[in-house]
Amino acid sequence: xxxxxxxxxxxxxxxxxxxxxxxxxxxxxxxxxxxxxxxxxxxxxxxxxxxxxxxxxxxxxxxxxxxxxxxxxxxxxxxxxxxxxxxxxxxxxxxxxxxxxxxxxxxxxxxxxxxxxxxxxxxxxxxxxxxxxxxxxxxxxxxxxxxxxxxxxxxxxxxxxxxxxxxxxxxxxxxxxxxxxxxxxxxxxxxxxxxxxxxxxxxxxxxxxxxxxxxxxxxxxxxxxxxxxxxxxxxxxxxxxxxxxxxxxxxxxxxxxxxxxxxxxxxxxxxxxxxxxxxxxxxxxxxxxxxxxxxxxxxxxxxxxxxxxxxxxxxxxxxxxxxxxxxxxxxxxxxxxxxxxxxxxxxxxxxxxxxxxxxxxxxxxxxxxxxxxxxxxxxxxxxxxxxxxxxxxxxxxxxxxxxxxxxxxxxxxxxxxxxxxxxxxxxxxxxxxxxxxxxxxxxxxxxxxxxxxxxxxxxxxxxxxxxxxxxxxxxxxxxxxxxxxxxxxxxxxxxxxxxxxxxxxxxxxxxxxxxxxxxxxxxxxxxxxxxxxxxxxxxxxxxxxxxxxxxxxxxxxxxxxxxxxxxxxxxxxxxxxxxxxxxxxxxxxxxxxxxxxx
Numbered sequence: 001x002x003x004x005x006x007x008x009x010x011x012x013x014x015x016x017x018x019x020x021x022x023x024x025x026x027x028x029x030x031x032x033x034x035x036x037x038x039x040x041x042x043x044x045x046x047x048x049x050x051x052x053x054x055x056x057x058x059x060x061x062x063x064x065x066x067x068x069x070x071x072x073x074x075x076x077x078x079x080x081x082x083x084x085x086x087x088x089x090x091x092x093x094x095x096x097x098x099x100x101x102x103x104x105x106x107x108x109x110x111x112x113x114x115x116x117x118x119x120x121x122x123x124x125x126x127x128x129x130x131x132x133x134x135x136x137x138x139x140x141x142x143x144x145x146x147x148x149x150x151x152x153x154x155x156x157x158x159x160x161x162x163x164x165x166x167x168x169x170x171x172x173x174x175x176x177x178x179x180x181x182x183x184x185x186x187x188x189x190x191x192x193x194x195x196x197x198x199x200x201x202x203x204x205x206x207x208x209x210x211x212x213x214x215x216x217x218x219x220x221x222x223x224x225x226x227x228x229x230x231x232x233x234x235x236x237x238x239x240x241x242x243x244x245x246x247x248x249x250x251x252x253x254x255x256x257x258x259x260x261x262x263x264x265x266x267x268x269x270x271x272x273x274x275x276x277x278x279x280x281x282x283x284x285x286x287x288x289x290x291x292x293x294x295x296x297x298x299x300x301x302x303x304x305x306x307x308x309x310x311x312x313x314x315x316x317x318x319x320x321x322x323x324x325x326x327x328x329x330x331x332x333x334x335x336x337x338x339x340x341x342x343x344x345x346x347x348x349x350x351x352x353x354x355x356x357x358x359x360x361x362x363x364x365x366x367x368x369x370x371x372x373x374x375x376x377x378x379x380x381x382x383x384x385x386x387x388x389x390x391x392x393x394x395x396x397x398x399x400x401x402x403x404x405x406x407x408x409x410x411x412x413x414x415x416x417x418x419x420x421x422x423x424x425x426x427x428x429x430x431x432x433x434x435x436x437x438x439x440x441x442x443x444x445x446x447x448x449x450x451x452x453x454x455x456x457x458x459x460x461x462x463x464x465x466x467x468x469x470x471x472x473x474x475x476x477x478x479x480x481x482x483x484x485x486x487x488x489x490x491x492x493x494x495x496x497x498x499x500x501x502x503x504x505x506x507x508x509x510x511x512x513x514x515x516x517x518x519x520x521x522x523x524x525x526x527x528x529x530x531x532x533x534x535x536x537x538x539x540x541x542x543x544x545x546x547x548x549x550x551x552x553x554x555x556x557x558x559x560x561x562x563x564x565x566x567x568x569x570x571x572x573x574x575x576x577x578x579x580x581x582x583x584x585x586x587x588x589x590x591x592x593x594x595x596x597x598x
Contacts, residue, residue: 004337009330016322016397023401024315027408031308032257035299039204039264040255043297046197046206047266050293051273055281057169057188058145062284064184065145065171073173073181075101075110087112091120097153097166098123098187101173106134109182114189126156128185136288137170137183143285146170150190150208150216150293152228165190165217165225171284197295203303207296216293260301268293310416314404317423322397398494402450451578453488454496456532457481460521463501469508477511479504482522489530489598495574502567503594507536510558512589530598537591541584550584 067086075083090099090112099120101110106129113123128134133148140146148168153160166187175181194217198206208216214227255264270276270287354364403422410416460479464470469477489496504519511517515537522533541550541557549555551572556565575582575596586592 005330005334008333009326012326012330013322016326017319020315020318020401024311027311027405028308031311031408032262032304035262035304035307036255036257036264039262039297039299040266042204043206043255043264043266043295044253046295047268048273050193050197050208050268050295051270052275053193054147054167054268054270055273055275057167057186058147058284058287059275059282061145061169061171061184061186062143062282064186065143065173065284066282067173069173069175069181071175071177071179071181073101073109073175083110093120094118095188096120096186097164097189098185100128100185100187102128102134102137102183102185104138104180104182105129106131106138130157132290133168133170133185134183136290137172137185140170140172140183140288141285142172142174142180144172145284145287147287147289149210149290150194150225152225153187159228163225163229165194203299203306205298205300207298209294209296211292211294260304262297262299262304264297265294268295311404311408314407314423318397318400318404321400321423402494406450451490451492454491454493455488456496456521456523457483457487459493459497460500460504463497463504466501467504467508470504476513476515477508477517477519480518480520482520485523485525486530487523489532491580491598492578495578498574499571499596502571503534506567507538509561510538511536512538532596532598533593534596535591535593540588540590540592541586542588543586551582 064086070079070082073079090096094114096112097114099110099112100108102108107127108125111123111125112120115121133146136146136148146169148170150165150167153164153166167190169186169188171184172180173182173184194208197208198217198219206219208218210216214225216225253266255262257263270289275281276283350364400423403419407416407419410419460481464479470479507517507519518537520533520535522535524531524533539558541547543550546555546557550557551568555569572582579598581597582594583597584592584594
């Protein structure tokens with residue numbers, strides 16, 4: 001007995017296990033795809049911020065470069081009055097760290113420096129002839145702006161302390177005789193900007209890197225340009241090196257999942273951002289960059305595992321409930337089979353008695369007749385029970401899957417807690433199957449059904465593979481699409497698939513084999529509601545005789561064609577679950593026309 005019980009249990013549980021494992025894998029891939037999409041968006045948006053910052057600085061520098069200066073420009077002495085109004089403005093610009101005018105020999109003519117981020121003040125002049133940005137600036141043509149690296153500020157070649165990340169913009173200046181007279185060099189403080197770029201939620205890390213793969217800034221500890229502090233350089237780990245090979249080095253943005261991590265890299269492009277599209281933006285003729293920058297997002301394995309844990313948790317809960325329910329069902333079914341075998345044994349004994357005692361043949365035949373009647377009832381009950389297992393068990397399991405899908409998309413923990421009692425309700429529904437296996441269980445799902453926008457044409461095309469007649473090219477049957485009015489509808493994909501599957505199956509089963517048969521799907525709009533007409537030219541139904549029973553349970557209208565009478569009942573029930581209705585018109589011998597109101 002226990003061996004049979006175990007075999008029945010495995011027969012029911014293994015398909016459920018396989019389906020749920022496939023669903024878990026699919027949900028896992030969807031969750032990782034969602035994480036990749038989010039990380040891709042975060043890194044891209046951060047590049048827009050850095051691009052806007054660069055354009056703001058370029059705009060400022062280009063303004064100073066576009067001023068027409070006096071010949072033999074001397075900003076500290078004879079031309080100080082010319083420069084005075086401009087200097088009064090820059091003194092209160094908080095994001096300038098240094099403002100300098102440098103002559104064509106690399107010597108500073110004027111130097112204003114921020115006092116700890118406060119008001120700009122005059123500072124001692126320096127010779128910057130050996131500075132890379134000065135060398136590059138001296139090669140600039142009129143209207144060109146040079147954008148330096150982001151690095152630590154140096155004074156007289158020594159890194160300033162406390163460390164001060166700066167970005168320099170350089171532009172040539174010309175006098176009224178159109179002669180180049182020197183350079184404008186502006187240092188911008190980047191500490192706050194880098195802080196914004198690397199600020200991140202707790203479940204990920206952010207890096208800003210240059211084209212040489214130096215880490216400019218990082219959300220992990222204090223990693224602001226450590227490559228300049230440590231002369232040996234800050235060595236990137238193998239994963240980040242691999243990312244650079246896929247992205248910055250190959251000059252392509254990239255987002256991928258590998259070794260349990262999600263990586264996303266986006267380059268900072270001067271064509272992105274919003275500022276350069278503004279009418280007030282003073283665009284240079286050309287921007288020359290010392291390096292390229294990129295924003296990198298890393299989602300570590302522990303964060304991804306935390307995001308996937310609810311899927312595993314729901315999987316475990318589902319199977320605990322399923323094992324309990326299927327154990328009860330298997331036990332009840334095994335008991336029922338035992339009673340059935342006992343009944344067959346009694347019939348066999350009575351048949352033997354008929355052979356032995358001819359005189360009691362009439363009495364024994366009466367007993368056999370009654371026993372056969374009981375057996376017929378038992379077999380009908382067994383058929384109903386098998387139906388309950390194959391269909392009604394699927395309903396709560398599907399509902400569990402729908403709620404799990406809602407849980408996996410829900411990020412609010414409180415909302416997830418409100419959904420967990422629904423799983424308990426579904427487990428009670430499965431338990432009731434074991435307590436009363438002889439009653440019909442409705443296919444209606446009493447829980448909220450998730451609605452989504454469904455492409456009807458794509459759904460029908462996807463179902464063609466379920467019908468061998470369509471796959472093998474049934475010569476006298478075709479499906480016609482007239483979906484010009486609308487192509488998508490808001491409904492439950494699961495229920496709509498079941499409805500369309502039943503209607504196609506009926507059209508094939510009850511087609512008129514003597515003519516070329518068709519099934520037409522036509523979309524219309526009536527009274528601001530979407531209508532789907534499904535029309536065939538099959539055998540049709542006698543509506544005067546069967547009209548009231550058309551959508552009832554176990555009602556069949558063509559005795560010469562096999563069927564259980566469940567299809568149209570299931571169609572009506574599942575449509576009502578999603579707030580839709582169905583009606584039908586039919587002429588016997590000419591076909592049937594169904595009208596579905598969404």
